[in-house]
Ligand code: SF4
């Protein structure tokens with residue numbers, strides 16, 4: 001596509017995004033969180049913020065799973081149990097994972113890197129583009145998530161996601177947390193602890209847990225605010241996006257890979 | 258040359274109901290499998306968070322593109338003015354409808370929330386090619402029904418060609434739309450290829466025709482209606498050309514992606530050490546699905562014998578399923594290349610540790626659901642040819658229209 005075509009496309013996406021944002025604002029009870037001041041939960045999602053994460057892989061420790069465990073607790077993923085009769089090996093491929101630890105070795109230098117990998121909250125999310133019903137959507141504040149009431153479970157978004165960030169619920173759930181609705185036959189993924197955003201709480205479960213271990217490899221914050229800790233980190237450290245070639249402008253950035 | 262007479266399929270009731278019974282059992286088993294998957298959840302299938310589309314999608318895509326290919330016969334007859342194919346037009350339309358219905362059944366019943374189909378029909382995301390396909394499929398049904406009417410009703414005569422042209426264009430859009438479902442997945446190496454579109458069109462011609470010829474031969478043999486040597490030669494030559502086209506696009510597809518440096522990992526894996534996928538590719542797609550049928554169809558003696566032509570059709574169909582399994586499943590099993598130049602040593606979510614492909618072991622319910630779709634397509638066809646006049650009385654050489662139209666024999670007189 002030509003330069004101009006791309007621009008127009010971007011423009012259209014922005015308009016669509018704005019429309020989607022307005023729609024979300026109408027239906028979703030939400031709070032504006034800016035510099036940690038909270039406003040009532042029925043205020044619209046603030047389009048002036050863009051939530052994101054910065055991962056400093058140098059600080060991410062081998063063998064540590066604090067972020068993964070915290071995510072499971074926060075979002076009720078640990079309430080998911082293998083259905084009776086499921087083979088453990090199969091279950092391992094079918095249970096939901098919102099964030100995972102990956103250990104890499106550079107083929108040239110042999111250097112090892114550890115990092116957590118989750119939904120990258122793309123600015124131009126392929127999962128949203130392909131979703132037939134619009135269940136997969138991007139909020140005005142940059143969070144990409146699934147509306148679990150309109151998802152028909154076609155899994156096209158999982159095919160489209162370059163990061164394999166999404167999980168399909170393969171069995172009936174007997175237990176879940178009221179602030180994280182989940183359900184059999186729907187797709188889900190990391191939503192940057194969206195309930196915390198809507199309640200005006202700081203940070204995400206993973207970033208908090210990582211800080212508690214003393215590693216502090218995950219930084220959560222507003223990418224649109226130049227004075228936020230995350231923006232200052234991105235300004236001072238060389239970071240990159242995974243699969244930068246796809247030009248998705250991800251909301252999750254990595255240092256040291 | 259005589260007027261073509263169409264007649265309902267006149268089998269002895271016992272035989273006919275026997276056939277219907279077998280097909281109904283296939284459909285029933287598919288529905289039971291669906292009920293089981295729906296009740297338990299998808300964990301009873303082999304599909305998982307890495308291979309998210311499995312056997313049901315192989316069958317669904319096969320049936321949908323075969324549907325478009327089945328209608329090709331009617332197009333050749335009316336749009337491209339080859340009267341010899343005209344007597345086949347009605348069956349071609351019926352089969353197109355039936356195959357599409359079968360494919361859609363499988364696709365819908367595999368959804369995680371099939372009961373939310375209404376949501377899919379009322380909430381459109383117009384950026385999604387999937388949503389567009391819903392229009393393409395429903396539109397296709399409507400057009401084919403009009404087309405059938407124009408072929409069957411005397412009053413429809415002047416509309417045959419315009420409706421046929423429209424159906425042809427719509428059909429190409431439908432196949433391209435189905436192919437684009439994969440083409441839009443830019444993040445997956447296997448689908449990042451422009452050749453995928455034309456390859457799907459060629460596949461649809463070949464698989465649709467193979468199904469058509471088999472159904473035609475079976476229907477005619479059961480009812481002792483003759484298929485002359487001229488018609489058989491025509492059909493088998495056409496099939497051979499389509500199979501060659503698929504083979505050609507397959508070669509181009511795999512050569513171009515083998516030369517694109519980025520994809521060498523995927524290509525090398527698929528062509529040489531992809532295990533079952535390598536077998537599916539070479540033995541299923543290339544050998545049994547392309548080369549052997551070509552050998553039969555171009556054989557000077559075997560190529561003229563009906564049982565051999567039927568065998569070639571069966572092989573083309575099986576090869577087609579193998580090909581789609583490679584296109585759909587192998588490309589998901591191969592790990593996404595997230596970190597070029599790095600090896601994944603450990604991962605909490607099967608990211609292809611050490612380049613390992615993701616596991617996928619199809620289970621019985623998935624297969625039954627797929628066969629249920631095939632059963633539905635054949636059931637609709639069997640009922641259709643019984644109650645309405647879809648099948649010509651005879652395709653013997655002497656009753657067939659001429660092969661090609663010329664200026665002296667315009668279409669109105671030929672028909
Ligand atoms: S990482 Fe995947 S799931 Fe997350 S926004 Fe991007 S495409 Fe969607």
Ligand code: SF4
Nearest residue numbers: 131151152154155157
């Ligand atoms: S699985 Fe759900 S969220 Fe994903 S594309 Fe389908 S309907 Fe949209």
